[in-house]
Amino acid sequence: MSQSLVVTAGESSGIGPDVILKVAADWGHAEEYLAWSQVDCSELRLGVIADPDLLQRRAEQLGLEIALTQVLPNESLPIMQAGHLAVIPVALAEPERAGQLNAANAAYVLKTLEIAVDGCLSGQWQGMVTAPVHKGVINEAGVPFTGHTEFLQARTQTEQVVMMLATEGLRVALVTTHLPLKEVADAITPERIARVSRVLYRALERDFGLSQPRILVCGLNPHAGEDGHLGREELDVIIPTLKALAQEGIPLIGPLPADTLFAQHHLKNADAVLAMYHDQGLPVLKHAGFGRAANITLGMPIVRTSVDHGTALDLAGTGNAHEGSLWTALGYAALMADARTR
Numbered sequence: 001m002s003q004s005l006v007v008t009a010g011e012s013s014g015i016g017p018d019v020i021l022k023v024a025a026d027w028g029h030a031e032e033y034l035a036w037s038q039v040d041c042s043e044l045r046l047g048v049i050a051d052p053d054l055l056q057r058r059a060e061q062l063g064l065e066i067a068l069t070q071v072l073p074n075e076s077l078p079i080m081q082a083g084h085l086a087v088i089p090v091a092l093a094e095p096e097r098a099g100q101l102n103a104a105n106a107a108y109v110l111k112t113l114e115i116a117v118d119g120c121l122s123g124q125w126q127g128m129v130t131a132p133v134h135k136g137v138i139n140e141a142g143v144p145f146t147g148h149t150e151f152l153q154a155r156t157q158t159e160q161v162v163m164m165l166a167t168e169g170l171r172v173a174l175v176t177t178h179l180p181l182k183e184v185a186d187a188i189t190p191e192r193i194a195r196v197s198r199v200l201y202r203a204l205e206r207d208f209g210l211s212q213p214r215i216l217v218c219g220l221n222p223h224a225g226e227d228g229h230l231g232r233e234e235l236d237v238i239i240p241t242l243k244a245l246a247q248e249g250i251p252l253i254g255p256l257p258a259d260t261l262f263a264q265h266h267l268k269n270a271d272a273v274l275a276m277y278h279d280q281g282l283p284v285l286k287h288a289g290f291g292r293a294a295n296i297t298l299g300m301p302i303v304r305t306s307v308d309h310g311t312a313l314d315l316a317g318t319g320n321a322h323e324g325s326l327w328t329a330l331g332y333a334a335l336m337a338d339a340r341t342r
């Protein structure tokens with residue numbers, strides 16, 4: 001079946017528009033870049049939710065010739081072709097300047113996300129791919145915002161979503177996401193670990209076609225607590241929860257000391273790692289595959305993937321932003337959309 005995917009262009013002063021335009025310019029190589037995902041690129045329908053004037057200005061800045069066609073949300077998206085881009089238009093409040101944040105445009109960024117979620121929920125599109133937003137500037141505009149993951153959870157009314165980043169040979173999911181470090185230990189509850197583990201296990205089966213996925217679980221404390229001498233969360237919370245999960249048919253492996261869990265002899269037998277917090281898991285993943293990884297929100301009724309990088313304001317409009325992660329995110333979105341419609 002031919003899939004329709006939408007890409008949100010993210011923070012207007014960041015590199016989201018740049019990487020989208022670069023992918024459009026290079027679409028002639030899509031089959032090569034997406035070969036790993038087995039996506040049929042000749043059938044893929046793609047649209048970008050953004051201000052068309054912003055894309056036009058950034059294309060000129062980058063010296064790219066991209067023909068932009070406006071499409072309304074209820075119209076079908078064209079099959080993607082090199083040098084062309086279908087745009088579902090949303091107007092900026094003020095013209096952007098590459099590299100310079102402007103809180104006046106925060107509502108625009110959120111509007112692009114709302115349109116994407118609603119179109120995916122209605123079945124108009126089979127998945128959404130997000131370019132990076134700037135969490136800080138959205139908060140400065142007066143809207144509490146910790147990330148796409150939490151925003152999408154609320155908008156889709158999903159009880160538990162899971163952030164998982166994936167690159168070749170490694171998938172890392174998180175028990176907690178965008179939390180200050182000092183709040184992490186209290187958030188590692190049996191209920192949260194159990195909910196996240198169930199979502200992760202089922203998503204690996206449903207969206208990635210893995211039967212009985214093997215998931216390694218990190219401890220929270222150094223050396224997984226050293227039998228309680230370096231913290232008790234493993235003994236009091238994590239181990240009993242993993243035992244209960246095994247009883248319900250979700251066997252996970254751990255908790256293992258996070259420093260050595262990521263050694264190859266462990267990873268070669270694993271389908272995914274479950275880390276307790278953001279900077280326990282993601283630095284390893286980004287070290288292994290920054291620029292070739294995607295961020296995937298599991299557990300929602302819609303497919304959502306994202307680039308693995310942020311707004312990189314220093315690179316916006318320079319032509320130096322690498323678009324590799326957007327290719328990866330597109331590949332995962334198409335692959336998951338396929339798995340769900342098969």
Ligand SMILES: NC(=O)c1ccc[n+]([C@@H]2O[C@H](COP(=O)([O-])OP(=O)(O)OC[C@H]3O[C@@H](n4cnc5c(N)ncnc54)[C@H](O)[C@@H]3O)[C@@H](O)[C@H]2O)c1
Pocket residue numbers: 015019130131132133134135136148295306307308309310311312313314315320321322323
């Ligand atoms: N998916 C998302 O929406 C997302 C993801 C990560 C960070 N962010 C947000 O982005 C903002 C900036 O975050 P940050 O500075 O921690 O991370 P960043 O990814 O924007 O930048 C980190 C470093 O990587 C470089 N870099 C990033 N993307 C690149 C690319 N495509 N090609 C080449 N180099 C690249 C940057 O120049 C910088 O040196 C923050 O507000 C953060 O919350 C958003």
Ligand SMILES: N[C@H](C(=O)O)[C@H](O)COP(=O)(O)O
Pocket residue numbers: 146147148149150278282295306307308309
């Ligand atoms: N934690 C993500 C990362 O480091 O790549 C990033 O902040 C984006 O998260 P959202 O998809 O929730 O915006």
